Amino acid sequence: MEIISEYVSQITNLGWFFISLTTLIFILSVIYGVGYLRHYKTTKRELTLHWGMFALCYVGMMGLYSTQSMLWFLVGWELMALGSFLCVIFEAEKPVVLKAGMNYFVQSHIGVLLITAAFVWAYSVTGRMEFNTIPLFISTLSETQQVVWMMMLVGGFGFKAGLIPFHSWLPHAHPAAPSHISAAMSGVIVKAGVYGVVRFGSYMTEGQTTLGVIVLILAVLSALYGIVNAADGRDFKRVLAYCTIENVGIIFAGIGVAFIAMGLGMTELAYIGMIAALLHTLNHAIFKVMLFFAAGNVYVATHTRDIERLGGMLKIMPQSGILFLIAAIGIGGLPPFGGFISEMMLYGSFLKGMTFESLPLSILMVLSGAALAVVGGASMLCFTKTFGVIFLGVKRDDEVKPHLIADRYAEQNDMTYPIWMLLPVVVSVVVFPAIVCSLLQECVGEIYTIEMTADVAYGISTSLDMLQSISLGIAILVGVCAVLAVIRFMLMKRRPIAEGPTWGCGYMKPIQGIQYTGQSFSGTLAEIFKYMLPKTRHFEPIQREEVFPKHRTMLNVSQDAIERGTIMPLADGVVHFLQKFQWLMNGQLQRYIIYGFISVLLLVLAAIIF
Amino acid sequence: MSFLLILLASFIFTGIVIRTKSIAQGRKGPSVWQPMYDIWKLLRKGSVYSTASSWIFKVAPTFYFASVVVACMVVPVGDLGSTIGFAGDFIFFAYVLGFGKFFTIIGALDTASSFEGMGSAREALFSMLVEPAFFILIGSLGLLTGYTSFSDIFAQFHFEGEISYAIAAIAAFVLLMICMIENSRMPVDDPKTHLELTMIHEVMVLDNSGVDMAMIHQATNMKFALYSALIVNLFIGAVAETWVQVALFLGIELLCAVIVGIIESFMARYRMTHNAQFILVLTSLALLLYFGVK
Numbered sequence: 001m002e003i004i005s006e007y008v009s010q011i012t013n014l015g016w017f018f019i020s021l022t023t024l025i026f027i028l029s030v031i032y033g034v035g036y037l038r039h040y041k042t043t044k045r046e047l048t049l050h051w052g053m054f055a056l057c058y059v060g061m062m063g064l065y066s067t068q069s070m071l072w073f074l075v076g077w078e079l080m081a082l083g084s085f086l087c088v089i090f091e092a093e094k095p096v097v098l099k100a101g102m103n104y105f106v107q108s109h110i111g112v113l114l115i116t117a118a119f120v121w122a123y124s125v126t127g128r129m130e131f132n133t134i135p136l137f138i139s140t141l142s143e144t145q146q147v148v149w150m151m152m153l154v155g156g157f158g159f160k161a162g163l164i165p166f167h168s169w170l171p172h173a174h175p176a177a178p179s180h181i182s183a184a185m186s187g188v189i190v191k192a193g194v195y196g197v198v199r200f201g202s203y204m205t206e207g208q209t210t211l212g213v214i215v216l217i218l219a220v221l222s223a224l225y226g227i228v229n230a231a232d233g234r235d236f237k238r239v240l241a242y243c244t245i246e247n248v249g250i251i252f253a254g255i256g257v258a259f260i261a262m263g264l265g266m267t268e269l270a271y272i273g274m275i276a277a278l279l280h281t282l283n284h285a286i287f288k289v290m291l292f293f294a295a296g297n298v299y300v301a302t303h304t305r306d307i308e309r310l311g312g313m314l315k316i317m318p319q320s321g322i323l324f325l326i327a328a329i330g331i332g333g334l335p336p337f338g339g340f341i342s343e344m345m346l347y348g349s350f351l352k353g354m355t356f357e358s359l360p361l362s363i364l365m366v367l368s369g370a371a372l373a374v375v376g377g378a379s380m381l382c383f384t385k386t387f388g389v390i391f392l393g394v395k396r397d398d399e400v401k402p403h404l405i406a407d408r409y410a411e412q413n414d415m416t417y418p419i420w421m422l423l424p425v426v427v428s429v430v431v432f433p434a435i436v437c438s439l440l441q442e443c444v445g446e447i448y449t450i451e452m453t454a455d456v457a458y459g460i461s462t463s464l465d466m467l468q469s470i471s472l473g474i475a476i477l478v479g480v481c482a483v484l485a486v487i488r489f490m491l492m493k494r495r496p497i498a499e500g501p502t503w504g505c506g507y508m509k510p511i512q513g514i515q516y517t518g519q520s521f522s523g524t525l526a527e528i529f530k531y532m533l534p535k536t537r538h539f540e541p542i543q544r545e546e547v548f549p550k551h552r553t554m555l556n557v558s559q560d561a562i563e564r565g566t567i568m569p570l571a572d573g574v575v576h577f578l579q580k581f582q583w584l585m586n587g588q589l590q591r592y593i594i595y596g597f598i599s600v601l602l603l604v605l606a607a608i609i610f
Numbered sequence: 611m612s613f614l615l616i617l618l619a620s621f622i623f624t625g626i627v628i629r630t631k632s633i634a635q636g637r638k639g640p641s642v643w644q645p646m647y648d649i650w651k652l653l654r655k656g657s658v659y660s661t662a663s664s665w666i667f668k669v670a671p672t673f674y675f676a677s678v679v680v681a682c683m684v685v686p687v688g689d690l691g692s693t694i695g696f697a698g699d700f701i702f703f704a705y706v707l708g709f710g711k712f713f714t715i716i717g718a719l720d721t722a723s724s725f726e727g728m729g730s731a732r733e734a735l736f737s738m739l740v741e742p743a744f745f746i747l748i749g750s751l752g753l754l755t756g757y758t759s760f761s762d763i764f765a766q767f768h769f770e771g772e773i774s775y776a777i778a779a780i781a782a783f784v785l786l787m788i789c790m791i792e793n794s795r796m797p798v799d800d801p802k803t804h805l806e807l808t809m810i811h812e813v814m815v816l817d818n819s820g821v822d823m824a825m826i827h828q829a830t831n832m833k834f835a836l837y838s839a840l841i842v843n844l845f846i847g848a849v850a851e852t853w854v855q856v857a858l859f860l861g862i863e864l865l866c867a868v869i870v871g872i873i874e875s876f877m878a879r880y881r882m883t884h885n886a887q888f889i890l891v892l893t894s895l896a897l898l899l900y901f902g903v904k
Contacts, residue, residue: 311722312662312664312722314664314666315664325666325716329709329712332712333705334705334708334709334712335702335705335706335709336709340705343705344698344702344705347698347701347745348697348701348758350749351698351749351752351753351758354749354752354753354900355753355756359904362904366746366749366750366900369745369746369749370741370742370746370893371742372745373704373741373742373744373745374738374739374741374742376705376708376738377708377734377737377738377739377741378738380708380711380712380715380734380737380738381731381734381735381738383712384712384715384716384719384730384734385731385734387716388715388716388719388730389719392663392664392716392719392720392722393662393719393720393721393722394722466696466697466698469694469696470696470702472694473680473684473694473696473699473702473706476680476683476693476694477676477677477680477706477709480676480679480680481672481673481676484672484675484676484679484825485669485672488672488821488822488825491653491821492657492820492821495655495656495657495820495821496656497656497657497658497659498656498657498658498659499658499659499660499661500659500660500661501660501661501662502660502661502662502663502721502722502723502817503660503721503723503816503817504723505725505816512722514723514724515723515724515727516719516723516724516726516727516728516730516731517727520727520728520731521727521731521734522731523731524731524732524735524883524886525735525738528886
């Protein structure tokens, strides 16, 4: 095996796409992060370590996107995992942060294990580590083996991307990390998983349909599960973390459709699915970073992540509010922003998929489309709730006192400019979707060596032209909004305007506590999906004998259903098993010396015998 | 052109609904133009804003109205094409309405009122549950005809033989129910019981007044006409002459309004907790359509 060869650094178009996205987000995260960490009591040493690790993570990502060798890919992957882990545990003195970080560290390494296993399998056949030897390896596999090999990779990359059931580290790590790290993690680090699946999926020659069906089902379930949990959430960074799971689901749905289409030989649809997935990757990265930055500003000003204590923040943090709103509309896939275009493409591919000859596949497409429609609706519920409860109305808890820094509530320039800087990207995706997508088409076309006939090329270019008419439709929407706003303004100019308290239906003393809370907003939804949202209620019911009930508290603890159902029993089992060996570690120095002696002896014996 | 027709139909739609209800109750009822007089009156009034609210509350009705206007532009009437039309425009239609809903919901949350929060929570939930029914319904029509834009689907629809009449009947029913849900009318919600904690849409606009209120009312009227126009399109494709199509359009719109009025008069509202099941039934009906087509 040559460790250094010309394949160590060769960048594909797809690599360039991810490199540019990562670089943009990392630069903005650094600008924002400097402002954000100013609000922490930090020592120079901590900051050095933090930014050093951030840089390490960046180096790792550049490595993995630019290499064509499995070995160096793993090295880059590992650097990224290590760097991001150390960035997450910035406040390691808090037990909950450390626990979340360890959770992330362990789970991401289970993922690495799967990826390494798949790579070693390939190496054991060809004896080489370069990507261009993978086709050779694939040609020795049967169809089932190909699917198994790829599923190992999907599993491994799924741990990073947050596909269910490999997602459970995400809702812990995102709230624990500082906001700029959450933004970078959710925006681009998670996307390394997407890169992996798209990159290595291109080597499959058979069984893509089976793989596609599995990926699509996992993806749709992730999207639904993610958004339902997000809609019910109370900690706003946890909400955003679950929303990441949802969007990763949407991205993988595009990839799944593409694989199915590839297996069926429908090249055009395969392209559209992949482009939709990559475009959504871009959109999600931008909007999620905006959301995390804006949410970070709220956190810095109020020191709480509990939305039920907030309210009315739009008045004191106008910039963060409007940016959060833009990103919320965008990430919910509503016009007039880019999220709509990628979701529209995905709907388009589901509609085309409905024409599949095989009935089960066609049904799968209909149901996925319908599920995506539910996800869209739930996402609207989630973000109207999150935005509405944090930024609108009046403050719900008097103990939350936003503090002023230099006459502003945590809206220093270096904490708002990075968010504004993303707006040009947002606008250009909406205005020139066809150009953006034809660039993405080149990313896909280079690595997927699908035969490109004139028909297919024509089909793709008409689909991309259609995007331009969506963009026109969006322009009309914006235009009508603007015209009506002007008309309204003209009409209102001569009218008497009065201010008064909110109409309380005759009740004259409305207080802040009367407002609808986030939990009640999503209450009915939580009831419908209660199997996905297990809650433990700690409450002592009032007894009959209690004439004067004493003071009580009620606590609802929500848990991740999948984590509770699979990961925790597994982890408990492992701990239980390992406890049986506790007698080995009894703390006596003499014992440990004997262990060392025995192992040396064994090694020497082994050396003699073999 | 079709935009103007839908606009025209929207002027009298609610009036006819109210008139039908009055007649069913044995009253004479107000003129069919009464809702328009009300809007005209509101347009000349000033506004009162809550001290709790911000600029979101002020722009929300405008954006809501704009979204409905743009949605109207997407829908064709027979041969009269739509203003905006492309492959997959029905998804654009649904999402543009979603954009409007987003703003009504946050506008309502902006008032810091418990009633409006409750109404908006329900609006968000029910419109989420309606989405899949709409997608499967129009998606199946698209599968039947091989197109994905409203104009093409409806132009092609009647060429598909006898089955299209059966499908049109089910589709019309589902669309009518979607229309009732989107406008928060009877089987799901009762617009006449203000402040009894049953209403979805009406309660979200408790604090709006003046021009804003006028826009919200007109948007509701247009939404009615809009969904009815979709129903109309299921039936008039086979007619060749444009003037007959227009006449049929107005006739069927009128019929829809009367049906809505009759449903409102003779049906009781479901329990709020049962609404979710009712709405999901629509999804399964739409799935039935899909299997019929496939």
